[in-house]
Amino acid sequence: xxxxxxxxxxxxxxxxxxxxxxxxxxxxxxxxxxxxxxxxxxxxxxxxxxxxxxxxxxxxxxxxxxxxxxxxxxxxxxxxxxxxxxxxxxxxxxxxxxxxxxxxxxxxxxxxxx
Amino acid sequence: xxxxxxxxxxxxxxxxxxxxxxxxxxxxxxxxxxxxxxxxxxxxxxxxxxxxxxxxxxxxxxxxxxxxxxxxxxxxxxxxxxxxxxxxxxxxxxxxxxxxxxxxxxxx
Numbered sequence: 001x002x003x004x005x006x007x008x009x010x011x012x013x014x015x016x017x018x019x020x021x022x023x024x025x026x027x028x029x030x031x032x033x034x035x036x037x038x039x040x041x042x043x044x045x046x047x048x049x050x051x052x053x054x055x056x057x058x059x060x061x062x063x064x065x066x067x068x069x070x071x072x073x074x075x076x077x078x079x080x081x082x083x084x085x086x087x088x089x090x091x092x093x094x095x096x097x098x099x100x101x102x103x104x105x106x107x108x109x110x111x112x113x114x
Numbered sequence: 115x116x117x118x119x120x121x122x123x124x125x126x127x128x129x130x131x132x133x134x135x136x137x138x139x140x141x142x143x144x145x146x147x148x149x150x151x152x153x154x155x156x157x158x159x160x161x162x163x164x165x166x167x168x169x170x171x172x173x174x175x176x177x178x179x180x181x182x183x184x185x186x187x188x189x190x191x192x193x194x195x196x197x198x199x200x201x202x203x204x205x206x207x208x209x210x211x212x213x214x215x216x217x218x219x220x221x222x
Contacts, residue, residue, distance in 0.1 A: 033210065042118075042201055042214040043158065056208035090157055096207045100146040103210065105157040 006091050006106035013113050018079045021109045023091030025072040032074040033103065034066060035090040043090055049074055050096060086113045115140055117211045120202045124217035129194055135187045135216050137202030147178055149187045150201040152215065158201055161187075192220050 005024045013019050025032055031050045035043035045058035049068035063079040072093070078085060088110050092103035120137040127133055139147075147164035162169065164176040164185050175188040185202055197220045202213040 035212070042212040045209060045211055048208055048210075050208070056206075058209070058211075098207055100205070100207050100210060102146075102148050102160045102163055104160070107157050 004091055004093050004104050004106035006089075006109050008109055009107070010110045011112070013081050013111065015081055015083060015113055017081050018077065019081060019111065021076040021078075021089050021091075021111070023074045023076070023093075023106055025074070025093035026104045029093035029095050029104070030072060031094045031096040031100075032068055032072065033092045033094070034074070034076045035092065036060075036085075037088045037090055037108075039087075046076070081113045083113050086111060116213075117141055118202055118204050118213040120213040120216050122214060122216060124219055126219045126221060127192060129192060129220055129222055131192050131220075133189045133192055133196075133218060135200055135202070135218075137185045137187075137204075137213055139183050139185070139202075139204040139211075141204070141206075141211075142183065143206060144204040145206050146204065146210065147185050148203040148210075149174075149176055149185075150203055150212070152199045152201055154199075158212075161200070189218075192218075194220050194222065196220050 033048040034046040037043040048056040052068045065077045067075045088108045090108045091106045094103045149161040150158040151161045152158040164178045168177045173190045177186045199215040201215045205211045
């Protein structure tokens with residue numbers, strides 16, 4: 001059973017640029033969520049995808065968008081990067097059938113915006 | 115008010131001590147609750163799910179009080195390897211919210 005994998009592991013971007021982060025879900029999981037974690041903070045919920053549609057969203061602006069593919073992998077896209085977007089971005093997958101059985105996290109992508 | 119709130123700590127206790135963490139949640143519709151553990155510069159890892167009846171896994175006991183909307187985690191006979199940040203988590207099938215975490219340091 002493979003776990004959740006994310007790519008790239010580290011990334012440096014310039015303010016105003018766009019970035020795409022990728023995630024492969026754990027085998028058997030049907031739901032993917034993305035979180036932003038700043039240093040010293042808990043993970044902040046960005047959004048969740050189920051059956052290729054966004055079915056939950058946190059307090060993030062529309063320039064944060066995503067996709068889920070038929071194989072349950074996912075992308076997080078961030079447009080017009082700002083300095084405050086520098087953080088660890090975590091992807092988490094889960095099996096959800098009305099009940100959420102808990103997320104398995106990838107090791108994250110550390111994004112630095114300069 | 116944050117949806118999930120917990121004491122940030124840090125808690126600094128001697129090896130062998132019993133430690134208790136509490137966490138409150140504001141959304142009464144929340145259905146799923148968990149405790150996660152996060153080591154420095156690592157991803158969060160699921161420690162245990164939390165059920166209304168309470169559940170135990172070795173030295174760890176989790177409780178959920180729906181009436182008061184709080185979740186607790188008890189660690190007995192703490193080990194040096196228990197040093198980490200403990201994240202309280204609650205939500206629904208479509209939205210899981212993390213608390214900001216409680217740092218625990220176990221000293222020899």
